[in-house]
Amino acid sequence: MDYPTSPKQQLRKTIRQRKKQHSPEQRQAWSDEIERRLLAHPRIRAAQVVMLYYALPDEVDTRHLADALLAAGKTVVLPKCVDDAHIEPRLYTGPADLAEGIYNLLEPVGPTFNDIGRIEVVVVPGMSFDDEGHRLGRGRGYYDRFLEQVPEAYTIGVCYHFQRVAHVPTDPHDRAMDEVVSNRA
Known part of the structure; x- marks a missing residue:
């Protein structure tokens, strides 16, 4: 029996299919382009504290960006899934700070970054x-719940060009990004 899917579920399915049409090498080249754009971004250049994410295999890769920002003297914070509903920011000081976490992805094991009001920019996957x-x-709503805690932070969504669509279905609790950066303008 086929069950009806919500518009959000259907869009996720469409995007997963689009991702499969591009090789890992192509997605990495696009990730490199996006990382260059983010490194040159005025908000990120001016910020002292930036929250990134450590990418899943199908997401825009931000590993090099994390290390580049760290080398530039910035405080880099990464999210850690603490349960099935919440993330908490952890201080990132390099690849040695990572271990396999709740969803078999690399997550920070460094100390919790408790001064979340200092987070100036949050780079968000989608x-x-x-x-x-x-x-x-x-x-799962991890980012929507977390972003409620840092309303002053500037949010930058990142994605490949084929992940951009005319309309994303939303619910009242969904927070829009201040800006979206992809590999094509």
Whole structure:
């Protein structure tokens, strides 16, 4: 029996299919382009504390960006899944700070970054974004809940060009990004 899917579920399915159309090498080249854009971004250049994410295999790769920002003297914070509903920011001082976490992904094991009001920029992954900054995540709401705690932080969604769509279905609790950066303008 086929069950009806929500617009969000359907868009996630579409984006997963689009990702499969591109090789890991192509996605890495696009990730490198996005990382260059982020390194040159005025908000990131001016910020002292930046929260990134450590990418899943199908996401825009930010590993080099984390290390480059660290080398530039910035405080880099990464999210750690602490349960099935929440992430907490952890201080990142290099690749040795990472260990396999709750979803078999590398997560920070450094100390909790408790002064979240100092986070100036949050770079956020997503399944899809639209031109209004609406974001479709993976469906667990981790970032929506976390971003409520840092309302003053400037949010930058990152994705490959094929993840951008005309309209992302939203719910009242979904927070739009201040800006979206992809590998094509």
